[in-house]
Amino acid sequence: MRIYLVGGAVRDALLGLPAGDNDHVVVGASVQDMLAAGYRQVGRDFPVFLHPHSGEEYALTRTERKSARGHTGFVVHADPSVTLEEDLRRRDFTINAIARAADGSLVDPFGGAADIERRVLRHVGDAFVEDPLRVLRAARFMARFASLGFTIAPETLALMRSMAEHGELAELTPERVWQELAKALRGNTPSAFLRTLRDANALRAVLPEVDALYGVPQRAEYHPEIDTGVHVELVCDMAATLAPGDDVIGFAALCHDLGKALTPIDELPKHVMHEQRGIAPIIALCERLKVPAEHRELAVLCSREHLNVHRLDELKPATVHELVARCDGFRKPVRIDQLATVCEADARGRAGLSEATYPQGGLLRRLHAAAIAVRAADVANGRSGPDVGEALRKARIAAIAGAKSGALVDP
Structure with a gap:
């Protein structure tokens, strides 16, 4: 039995990136050998085991044979006779087909380390097309x-x-x-x-809804990049900068302008009502890919509201209150912060504007904080039922007005 560290852990170490999960491959062992050594089997389609102490994954060497269309149509063969090179050969990219022995030496039959040096993503072999x-x-x-x-x-x-x-x-x-x-x-x-x-x-x-954005022009005075698809790329990257690792923010950024693909040709390069037109394709995309509700809800409200946030300084206090209420921002305060972040990504995700300031984001957060600080108990004063709700609404609008007075400033 010989054990090697494989896959992403080896790749990322060679790239100088922080270590993630460790995956191991075991050569020359059977299922019975692993069970006898105290490992716990968890794989259903092929033998994968958890280490009895570390909990890390250990898989027996295996080969795969295509048996049907799609990414699940494979017959897996795991056997002590399967070599390490045969196991590495079934992997997707050369940079993922490197193993490291216990003494630190590399087993790299497909040149993955060289491809890491060259910064090239290359498939291992012709079996790539099977998945x-x-x-x-x-x-x-x-x-x-x-x-x-x-x-x-x-x-x-x-x-x-x-x-x-x-x-x-x-x-x-x-x-x-x-x-x-x-x-x-x-x-x-x-x-x-x-x-x-x-x-x-x-x-x-x-993602046909996103693909449809490429080649759709926008007004150059607002979008120097002109192409809507390019704009969405820039917005997604800005969202990744503002909220690293947050796929909820990222998905809303990806979807915020889907309505521009539906603008009638005779209206281009203007996109009147694109924020409303974008809701239907967002819902269609989410239903097709079974996107989580949290992602779908934020994407819809960001499509609907992003122009309102961009012109926040023009909105009346009552209109700001309505915006927050539509976003369910009194029950779910995090949504307002998320909306502000996506809108900033939209504003700065434009050619030459990545370093621009976006004071509307800070203003939205301040107005929301002022409004949410007013509680029902603060306005009850013997009122009951709908009267409390109306008094709360008026008090929150007054709080927004107070916070909104003065010039728009950077956050």
């Missing part, structure tokens, strides 16, 4: 590693295009698509996820 999920994984890895200078090998991109053209991505389950999208939105550069899928002609198969 359509790998197209999304490539794009998701780019969302994480593009900022380090990574590019996709031309031959890998060619295979991804072939898979997309043959309709392989239609076999992916909504849950797996969402998992990869959410991970990409937690990456440093979500725009690389979108660009990679577009380069592979795959974005329209996965």
